[in-house]
Amino acid sequence: MLALRPVQLTDLPQLQQLARDSLVGVTSLPDDTAQLRDKILASCASFDSEAQSNGQENYFFVLEDLAEQRLRGCSEILATAGFSEPFYSLRNRMFTSTSRELNIQHGVPALSLCHDLSGHTLLRGFHVDAALVGSAQAQMLSRARLLFIAAHAKRFADAVITEIVGYSDENGQSPFWDALGKHFFDLPYVEAERLCGLQSRSFLAELMPHYPIYVPMLPQSAQDCIGKVHPDGQEAFDILEREGFETNSYVDLFDAGPTLYARTSNIHSIAHSQTAVARLSATRTSGGQYLVSNDLLLGYRAIVAELDWLPGQPVPLDAQMLEALHVKDGSQVRLIAL
Structure with a gap:
């Protein structure tokens, strides 16, 4: 039997193996012993806290095979995205210009660096054993977090978001990163994501352009990545879409993967x-x-x-x-x- 439970410090060795196996772009699951240890200790403190509102708590769960005492996956809830530092993303909206003299109005999609999503509860760190993809246990790994929110609603925000890993090829190359981020950092996509996991996305985000990036000026291969889900991230996307999460006008800063959003009270597993x-x-x-x-x-x-x-x-x-x-x-x- 498999059961989902809060992470414990004794899980560290197995959790690091999960981190090694996780999809590139899951920056909340770094393959680093010290970082994972700190994450586990922070989670233990969060579960042990008497919080009456959403703060800086993170709740980390593992999926354990009870008979074999082996971890088969993990997932996490960050009570408040952007609590201690801005939660950066790219806002994808039309930029409209008008010429009264020529009687022309034209709209161009543009990406703008923002931290509009700070303050929402964030689901992250989803990783499931490949053998469980498409199973009821994979659903549990994601949806049991929502039952936890239902039981402890005061600890979470009125809206929940999650970032789905965007497209990269079998060699770990992201066309979107190569067209945009790589011009501001002399780093490959995999290394940029690794640094985000080890440190903070803020130090990278602050070096990104703070003016609009007009989408038609990007290569077509990069444009095609905007809002595109990595094939191995489809499981996480589909589960939450069935819960009532919807895509919005925000995408990930590095690979342009979609952001899903839902009002907490409207999420299926919470409401029903x-x-x-x-x-x-x-x-x-x-x-x-x-x-x-x-x-x-x-x-x-x-x-x-x-x-x-x-x-x-x-x-x-x-x-x-x-x-x-x-x-x-x-x-x-x-x-x-x-």
Whole structure:
């Protein structure tokens, strides 16, 4: 059985292996022991805090195979993007120029450096074992974060965003970076993303042009990357799109990958998850697949379970499921159909 739980310091060696296997562009999962250790400690402090509003907390989760004690993925929630430094992105909007004398009005798409998205809650760090892509467990890795937000709403903002990794080829070359960012940094795309993971995206963003970049002046290969999802990032995109997230006019600073946005209260798993009492069942029931979690903080757990359940009724869970969720017969659980 696989279960999602908060990261622990003892996970560091396995977490670093996940970082090595993760997609280029997932800058929140650096392959660096010291950085990952600091991230784990910060997450532990966040789960242990008594926060009553969204601040600088980050909540890092791992997906564990309980039988093998092996990590199969990870995901994260940053309570407030841009809390301690601006959260930079590129705003993609029409720039309209007008000549009254010639009676001409013309619109040109332009990219502008901004930090409009600072203050929103940010989903990041999604990485799942390749063998689980397309599975219910991959859905859990992403969506269980949303059940956590539902259970602890005061800790998060009224809107949630996530950046999906943009296009790069099999050699790690990003046409968008090569056409834009590379002119301001003598760095390949992979190295720029690595530095973002190890340090901060702000120091790179501040060297980017602060005036509009007219899209038609970019090579066609770079234009084609704007809002384009990397094939290996499609899983993360599709899961959240089904949750009600939508693309907007913002793209990633380095690879022009799309940004997804949703009002917190409108997200499917938050708006439609239900709480019910867990009941010990001697046998596993057949029926639909559900994502089931407890509503704890530091002891948060989530699993996928096949249940024959009706709203308003107790949730039948066998002893193994109860143990994986760290709950007892009669405890409250939260669930949503997959």
